[in-house]
Amino acid sequence: MKGTESRPPSAGAAAHGARTSLIERTRHVLGQAVEVYHGTPQERRLTAVRDRLDEPLRVAIAGRIKAGKSTLLNALVGDRLAPTDAGECTRVVTWYQDGHTYQVLARPQQGPPRQLRFSRENGAIEFDLADLSVDDVAQLEVTWPSQALRTVTLIDTPGIGSLSEQVSQRSWHLLVPDDEETPADAVVYLMRHLHSNDIDFLRAFHDMEVSRPNPVNAIGVLSRADEIAVGRLDAMASARRIAGRLSVNPSVRRLVQTVVPVAGLLAETAGSLTEVEFAQLRRISDLPAAQSDQLLLSADRFVQSMPELGLTSIEREALLGRFGLFGLRLCTVMLRHGTCTKATELARELTERSGLAQLREVLGSLFFERRDVLKSRSALLALADITRVDPRPGSEHVAALVEEVTASAHPFNELRVLASLRAGWVTGRPAVIDELEHLIGGAGAAPHQRLRLPPDASERELDEATDAALARWQRRAENPLTSAEMAVAARVAVRSCEGLIAERRFR
Template identity: 40%
Template structure:
């Protein structure tokens, strides 16, 4: 039985046990309904981290702005027809942080946590999000976004490329690896502006591109120099694109992006947004049933703790068994570790492990890769030998054991 099916069965049992409590029944029915809802993705971070800008970039429209509470928007993931519900959150710092964390904890299935600079990042929010036995056992629902990647690279034209190297080092830090699935750099302003580019903005950028390089280059050295001439128009460009974005846009227009669609099509790939959307698809959208089940189990735990009764002890025990046997969470953690380099396997085993874990599609055929039955049993023997080999490190043996379990479950499903 899948994790989603086990979760639904647990919720049904809880509904029977709490049928005399209208409040508990209402809450439990909400958890049942959420299992079929679109994935809820919260965009969270401290002040000035660019949350609303990131929501606009992902949604491809100017939908978000400063908000004192949770704001909900719909967007389409890049590789799925299923809708995604984006949640723009209040800042997770200051006096309101505790309330914001609690709301996100209860409402979101997954989280993009935005930080401006990794070396000064406060990861207290992510620690708080896993300050619960269920969340700690299933830390599979967060991606850290370096949301001002252009600043990490000093605003140079190749700033996002430099930021990717920073992200690669950061995602391998032990603390970060325990808290999230991945670390992805994005130039948020450039991503949002590229997705929502307006004709007057393109015209203003085209005018800048016609200014001689020797004259424009010194003006693009600082915000004050840039806005000294025509503060109204240039100030608007600076607010929407940032200096990095203006430099990139002017360069692209000079190289031949002579229309709004042509410029927009080149701005977005240079922002890092495509890599973020790929990470979201792999870690969240394609694992929607698992993440929805995780949220429902957290919701069930709320009822068991808030309204204890004789029947809740048996439900709590079954909840604990469900979590202990939830291989889906182990798959997601190992996939993230393999993709980020936190766990390494020999090259001849790495691609097979990623496929068997569902990294190239979660269907049975996609995972098995069209192999014959004899080839599948050979894979099982190979992974069992690896998991039991005393010459391998403990980490390698644990990874092999997870892959072995996935392979065995796939065989059971096709028989």
């Protein structure tokens, strides 16, 4: 099985791994590398990689042009920071990170970083590039005090498939660089439909080696999901069915862990809903149902008809821009039926119905709970590249340490098996494959997720399920009729069960 079978670690390595966390083992190897490359241009790069271990997880938001990347970023932050129009700054890779002060920094292609003037009035941040052109800027860095950004740095990328080849290449160079590690630890890939450009990009971002990006650090988002059924009230139900089919599609499974439907515009608006907007929606919902249905038949009709509603065309266009027809129809129904009586209640309901709550759960279980694994992998990728392209006395020892960590660390073995499952290299009965995928963390790293139990499972239920799973996978690993690929995967599953037992015993 490619990328899955590895040499067994030495007793010393195993004992060291048992005592030391993966992050600390990675930090130790980086410390060795800094000494080897002391006084060289690589020393600064290695120090930055080591510092990156303590930083928030870096998640890039990528996808085709007009897929709704900036809108989704704003929804995740809970604030309208990223510009969502077609302005020139949407053509630049932009980092959004937490900090104590408000600052926008431009990193030019040539020359030192420069602070930019910016403004913000009830909307996205507007940048003043001064004498810089978009082509002069390698990336923008927005520092903004934000609770949401304390655990994750979000990277907004230009659209793939842009009419400008140079704009499209900015995303390719960020996430699929030719000669160094990607700055992102994980990627959220937005798609409105599965396009050939999406597949090409994800394949380039994907690699079976544990030290390189692969499906375990990529998830797909069926963006603008409310448009799938032309804004009908059942649009999200249709989107969930399509996302479900994509999630089990073998071609898609090789590229992303799962696909989640999200109505990005609705999710963004939910995070910044105002009392004024709530009052305006109330006016629409107070109309007789037949009249409001007629009003919301089309965008033109909503803006131009029924002057007696008491909303100006400017106010209506603003509502349409914030909610879309789907959002306006949904809000009207919920307010009419008394589902929500306050702006805060409506905001919570919109967040849930937009798919954002589900996306946050997926990000938590597949990315944030694996933070240390993803961080270590990014660092080891950088280190492997440096020892390969710039060998010097002592670098062979560093490369051997990298190999030892990647071979002996159980989380990496889980990721190798998961990648092999997604690639179709490990095969078996669907029920067995499904159990294996869950057990090694393919649906989340929490014990109840691995054991396919409800979140409120009791201690006894967890113990019994763990013991039963351990016995099943031990038998499968030792059965001479088990295929070689499945036997390797079964031994990893056994180790995962033992880890669950040890975690519960010493907690």
